[in-house]
Amino acid sequence: MSKWGSLLLAMMLAVAPIAACSSSSDxxxxxxxxxxxxxxxxxxxxxxxxxxxxxxLPGFSFVNETGEYSGLDVxxxxxxxxxxxxxxxAVEYRNLxxxxxxxxxxxxxxxxxxRNTTWTISRDTSVGMEFAxxxxxxxxxxxxPVASGVEDLEGxxxxxxxxxxxxxxxxxxxxxxxKIGAEFTxxxxxxxxxxxxxxxxxxxxxxxxxRSQLTARRETLAAPDEHVVLDVVMSKEPLGPAVAxxxxxxxxxxxxxxxxxxxxxxxxxxxxxxxxxxxxxxxxIRTFLGLEGSLGSDMGLPNDFTARAxxxxxxxxxxxxxxxxxxxxxERGPNELWTNxxxxxxxxxx
Amino acid sequence: xxxxxxxxxxxxxxxxxxxxxxxxxxxxVMLILGSNIARNFQSLGITFGFGFLRRAAxxxxxxxxxxxxxxxxxxxAVLVGLVNSLRVMILGIILATVVGIAVxxxxxxxxxxxxxxxxxxxxLFRNTxxxxxxxxxxxxxxLNLPGDLENPPRxxxxxxxxxxxxxxxxxxxxxxxxxxxxxxxxxxxxxxIIWRRRTTAMVQRGESGRSLQMILIGIGVLALLALIFGLQxxxxxxxxxxxxxxxxxxxxxxxxxxxxxxYTAAFIAEVVRAGIQSVTKGQWEAARAxxxxxxxxxxxxxxxxxxxxxxxxxxxxxLNLAKNSSLAIAVGYADVYATSFTTSNQTGRTIEMILIxxxxxxxxxxxxxxxxxxxxxxxxxxxx
Numbered sequence: 001m002s003k004w005g006s007l008l009l010a011m012m013l014a015v016a017p018i019a020a021c022s023s024s025s026d027x028x029x030x031x032x033x034x035x036x037x038x039x040x041x042x043x044x045x046x047x048x049x050x051x052x053x054x055x056x057l058p059g060f061s062f063v064n065e066t067g068e069y070s071g072l073d074v075x076x077x078x079x080x081x082x083x084x085x086x087x088x089x090a091v092e093y094r095n096l097x098x099x100x101x102x103x104x105x106x107x108x109x110x111x112x113x114x115r116n117t118t119w120t121i122s123r124d125t126s127v128g129m130e131f132a133x134x135x136x137x138x139x140x141x142x143x144x145p146v147a148s149g150v151e152d153l154e155g156x157x158x159x160x161x162x163x164x165x166x167x168x169x170x171x172x173x174x175x176x177x178x179k180i181g182a183e184f185t186x187x188x189x190x191x192x193x194x195x196x197x198x199x200x201x202x203x204x205x206x207x208x209x210x211r212s213q214l215t216a217r218r219e220t221l222a223a224p225d226e227h228v229v230l231d232v233v234m235s236k237e238p239l240g241p242a243v244a245x246x247x248x249x250x251x252x253x254x255x256x257x258x259x260x261x262x263x264x265x266x267x268x269x270x271x272x273x274x275x276x277x278x279x280x281x282x283x284x285i286r287t288f289l290g291l292e293g294s295l296g297s298d299m300g301l302p303n304d305f306t307a308r309a310x311x312x313x314x315x316x317x318x319x320x321x322x323x324x325x326x327x328x329x330x331e332r333g334p335n336e337l338w339t340n341x342x343x344x345x346x347x348x349x350x
Numbered sequence: 351x352x353x354x355x356x357x358x359x360x361x362x363x364x365x366x367x368x369x370x371x372x373x374x375x376x377x378x379v380m381l382i383l384g385s386n387i388a389r390n391f392q393s394l395g396i397t398f399g400f401g402f403l404r405r406a407a408x409x410x411x412x413x414x415x416x417x418x419x420x421x422x423x424x425x426x427a428v429l430v431g432l433v434n435s436l437r438v439m440i441l442g443i444i445l446a447t448v449v450g451i452a453v454x455x456x457x458x459x460x461x462x463x464x465x466x467x468x469x470x471x472x473x474l475f476r477n478t479x480x481x482x483x484x485x486x487x488x489x490x491x492x493l494n495l496p497g498d499l500e501n502p503p504r505x506x507x508x509x510x511x512x513x514x515x516x517x518x519x520x521x522x523x524x525x526x527x528x529x530x531x532x533x534x535x536x537x538x539x540x541x542x543i544i545w546r547r548r549t550t551a552m553v554q555r556g557e558s559g560r561s562l563q564m565i566l567i568g569i570g571v572l573a574l575l576a577l578i579f580g581l582q583x584x585x586x587x588x589x590x591x592x593x594x595x596x597x598x599x600x601x602x603x604x605x606x607x608x609x610x611x612x613y614t615a616a617f618i619a620e621v622v623r624a625g626i627q628s629v630t631k632g633q634w635e636a637a638r639a640x641x642x643x644x645x646x647x648x649x650x651x652x653x654x655x656x657x658x659x660x661x662x663x664x665x666x667x668x669l670n671l672a673k674n675s676s677l678a679i680a681v682g683y684a685d686v687y688a689t690s691f692t693t694s695n696q697t698g699r700t701i702e703m704i705l706i707x708x709x710x711x712x713x714x715x716x717x718x719x720x721x722x723x724x725x726x727x728x729x730x731x732x733x734x
Binding site: 170201 | 390679688
């Protein structure tokens with residue numbers, strides 16, 4: 001029995017320093033000086049970015065044939081990593097389900113969440129998120145088999161509709177159907193692949209999600225021509241990066257790196273012609289690229305963070321064409337620059 | 351030997367010190383975790399509380415055994431999920447026991463084919479993951495039923511098997527139904543008492559028991575009439591490509607139920623086999639010497655003794671079934687886990703919902719344990 005006692009004692013001794021450690025490191029974290037502090041300094045010190053992504057959504061984030069992550073969301077991750085470390089590959093990707101994502105941000109498991117996440121008031125406030133600018137203006141749509149002859153939401157009354165759990169789409173669908181007074185049976189899955197597998201097998205007469213996602217997923221069905229994305233838009237779905245509330249330096253960094261991609265398109269700076277722009281005499285471009293002034297270093301980032309990001313992944317237009325425009329033939333629509341009648345608008349870099 | 355032992359070598363003191371340290375460490379770790387959560391909540395500006403359960407849920411639920419609309423509260427949504435969970439757990443435990451006992455007995459059968467089939471079943475279902483089996487039941491079995499609602503396969507009843515589940519007749523739920531149910535329950539109790547009396551009369555007094563048998567048959571006929579006409583069966587109707595009325599069991603429910611039954615039954619079959627094999631051979635021989643047929647020997651001599659060994663492992667199989675039902679979310683069945691997670695995601699109240707879930711499963715499993723422990727005490731050997 002004394003053997004047991006001493007074993008226990010040894011265990012206690014082993015645990016004690018861990019307990020002491022966790023409390024002391026907390027105080028150290030809050031008392032650090034200016035420059036890069038808080039989460040930004042943690043990330044810069046670590047040398048890599050932990051990015052929460054979807055991982056199952058073609059066009060936004062998925063593993064391509066060569067085994068690498070690609071997509072619009074992934075490119076924003078890469079842009080942030082490039083801006084900080086000048087290395088777009090210094091990213092650790094975490095695949096997250098719709099349900100895990102906010103907990104992953106709150107607990108600090110990931111640095112930034114770029115997982116086609118809709119910006120809503122409750123997520124911004126009570127869930128404790130801080131949203132960076134929208135990188136994709138989406139709307140919720142509905143896909144049905146052509147053979148069903150359904151043309152609008154009323155046609156789905158009394159039918160089953162497949163939807164992923166824990167998404168805004170689940171709520172929007174319920175609200176829209178209540179508004180038109182149509183009863184329906186929601187079939188809710190945790191896993192996105194299961195949603196489309198059940199739809200493909202005919203369990204539900206419709207599947208709802210963001211229109212971009214439906215368009216991308218339609219291509220992966222056995223016979224894409226037998227399915228149609230209805231011409232209804234049920235909601236506004238501004239998708240963008242999100243970080244945890246309460247650390248403005250970190251959220252500012254993510255916010256302005258994202259804006260830089262949009263501003264670069266407005267200036268016409270691409271990953272190919274950036275070298276020419278570096279010889280530019282235009283003061284606003286020189287300030288933007290970090291050749292003059294101290295926009296970057298004032299925020300605790302490298303002064304040329306915009307140039308690094310653009311060199312790595314290109315401007316917003318390039319990212320869109322590469323991931324969404326070319327593979328799925330989706331028009332830019334609201335995702336055009338404000339100068340072209342779209343919604344993308346970056347505040348001035350000065 | 352009256353010499354005092356120094357306390358660091360005194361076994362009794364060491365034991366107490368060890369336990370005190372264990373408690374201190376446990377409390378410290380809990381406090382660190384608790385303060386960590388509190389600090390994180392504070393820095394994110396989140397407050398802890400359960401008031402959000404009264405807010406409108408505004409999400410839909412596919413299977414609603416109790417009335418529910420999206421304008422009901424989150425608490426109601428979680429309750430619907432709980433009823434769905436209990437539905438699967440209770441039916442699953444009953445049916446898994448029936449299948450498990452049948453397979454377990456079949457594994458010991460003298461019939462070669464039966465024995466082999468039972469053996470293959472147990473090995474197949476015991477050695478593949480439950481999640482895989484759920485997907486298999488859902489995507490390969492239930493979703494491959496005919497999707498054509500114009501002319502679905504029709505079993506007598508009528509029972510319809512379609513891609514939107516099983517539609518079958520179900521009592522209507524009027525006053526007459528409940529009166530019939532009450533009548534059925536009373537006649538079952540009555541029949542059991544009369545049957546016991548008849549056995550006693552036949553065994554102890556050597557009577558024929560003919561008169562009591564007639565009464566039993568009479569009760570049986572009345573009960574059958576009540577079952578067919580009294581319950582007011584609501585039969586499913588097929589009209590214009592839609593099935594209305596009756597009871598619809600969704601394919602999600604079917605997949606979860608079948609998955610849990612056949613997975614757990616494989617384990618129960620092994621428990622049953624072990625229990626039966628633990629009864630000594632002499633008991634078989636003694637039963638045979640008394641002239642009992644094998645089925646009677648099994649029922650009256652072997653099985654009651656095997657129960658003593660079977661119940662403790664059976665309890666853990668039931669507990670596993672209850673916990674495994676939380677995998678239902680994978681095939682879209684709205685159990686308490688699924689509705690709680692949707693709630694936690696819509697409200698951001700993860701910690702609160704996890705606490706609720708833990709309390710729920712803990713309560714359910716403690717109730718199962720309590721019931722099984724009571725049952726266990728009643729079958730144990732009475733030492734006099």
